[in-house]
Amino acid sequence: MFRVITQGIPGTAMPPFPSGGVRVWQVITYIASLREGPRNFTGNAQRGRSLVEKQGCLQCHSLAAPEFVDAARRLSRSELRQALLEPDAWVAPEYWAWKGTLRGQRVVEGRRLNEDTFSVQVMEKSGRLRTIPRSSLLKVVHEPRSSMPSFQGKLGENDIDHILTYLESLR
């Protein structure tokens, strides 16, 4: 499907969409989610919502993470499940963990928002914005690790079902 979308279908009105990459995979995910057929309503959206409130999801998801509605539209149920249980399995580049060691061995951790020749702009977990001059950075680690904790083992199967059904109800 990736090839069909990036190259189009010769002799048909299906145009190529050559930009490739993440966007094409998002389109494929969307098409795949349409194919999943009738939704599996084993969970209860109301209970899912109160679990989301109790588990503290909203502390992060209003600030540093993609909004649930967007995620629910983009991801299939099994991908939402993976996002919950294995957050490191796929992390969008803008959410990669950034860790810089400054002169004096002070460490700053967070998410890189921007960078230019002279400085790096980082949002710390607390929500605080920092502009760090490159000249004061001794070491940088920027890797596809999520700051979201895994909920594997912290939530029972039923609770996971409720949360997934709640997320799906936002589509």
Ligand code: HEC
């Ligand atoms: C400590 C902060 C934090 C907490 C708590 C947290 N998340 Fe996340 N979450 C993130 C970050 C950061 C991302 C983006 C990086 C990634 O994909 O893992 C994310 C990503 C996601 C995604 C995937 C979004 C996408 O667009 O790919 C879903 C779904 C999600 N979280 C649901 C939840 C739910 C449900 C809870 C509570 C049970 C929760 N999160 C708790 C920080 C958090």
